[in-house]
Amino acid sequence: MLRAMPSRAERYFAHLDTLTGSAEPRLQPIPSTRPGLDDVIAFVYADEPEPRYLTGATYGLSLADHPDWHGVRPELWISVRSDDPVWALAIGYLAEQLRGTCPFVYGDTIDFGQPIAPESSMTAFAVSAPAGLDAHQYTLIDVGGPPISIAGCYPVHDTERKYIREHGIDAFWQLDWDLYDVRRQPVV
Numbered sequence: 001m002l003r004a005m006p007s008r009a010e011r012y013f014a015h016l017d018t019l020t021g022s023a024e025p026r027l028q029p030i031p032s033t034r035p036g037l038d039d040v041i042a043f044v045y046a047d048e049p050e051p052r053y054l055t056g057a058t059y060g061l062s063l064a065d066h067p068d069w070h071g072v073r074p075e076l077w078i079s080v081r082s083d084d085p086v087w088a089l090a091i092g093y094l095a096e097q098l099r100g101t102c103p104f105v106y107g108d109t110i111d112f113g114q115p116i117a118p119e120s121s122m123t124a125f126a127v128s129a130p131a132g133l134d135a136h137q138y139t140l141i142d143v144g145g146p147p148i149s150i151a152g153c154y155p156v157h158d159t160e161r162k163y164i165r166e167h168g169i170d171a172f173w174q175l176d177w178d179l180y181d182v183r184r185q186p187v188v
Contacts, residue, residue: 011143012059012075016043019137020055023048028089030060030096037063037099042092044085049132053180055079056088062148064099072140074104074151077130081180086117091153094125104151107169109161116155120182124161125153128169131179154179157186 006014016025025043032039040060048055055078062073076091094102094110102110108127116122130138130152138150156164156172164172177187 006144008143008145009059012141012148015141015143015148016057019133020045020048023055025057026085028085028092030089030092032060032096034064034096034099040092040096040099042088044088046083046085049079052081052083053079054082054085054087055132056085056091057150058092058095061095061099061104062146066100066103068103068105071146072149073146075148076104076153077133077138077150078153078155079131079180080155080182082117082119082182084117084119087155087182090116091125094153106151107164109156109164110153111158111161117182120155121157122155122182123158124156126156126161126164126169126172127151127153128173155182159186159188163188 023045025045028042030040030042038060040058043057045055058076061075076095078087078091080087104127106128110125112123114123130150141148175187178184
């Protein structure tokens with residue numbers, strides 16, 4: 001009997017399992033507003049990478065097309081010191097709403113337009129390499145089609161979003177801030 005090859009989604013899900021160990025995610029579909037594109041799935045990992053942290057990932061952003069994507073397509077990742085799943089749901093919402101229009105390349109900033117979560121005054125995200133992962137874990141993930149690259153989303157204050165737009169993501173990384181702390185004060 002022949003066994004069917006794993007789908008693109010199954011291959012990506014298996015890759016997420018290698019990144020999160022034994023953590024079992026909660027899956028939350030974000031209904032598609034794009035004809036012909038499936039829902040975005042937000043993966044919510046409680047107590048990952050350690051207790052009182054939350055990690056989230058998306059699947060569905062990479063199903064869209066964008067002129068800035070050349071062979072590799074992104075999915076999103078977030079890791080924060082919080083137990084509120086809204087952080088993972090927020091990147092799922094961004095992936096669904098902005099797929100095809102935002103490239104999600106390193107250095108991009110995205111204005112969420114309101115506080116992302118009740119526990120924080122942060123209203124934006126900065127896109128860069130994902131926290132806690134090595135390059136081989138987030139680049140050129142083989143899913144049996146165009147490879148996926150995971151882009152990290154970092155909650156930031158509006159003043160920081162403006163700073164990044166003016167000075168670049170590298171200048172922001174040089175500042176003294178805790179990338180996991182969603183309750184921190186602005187650094188600029």
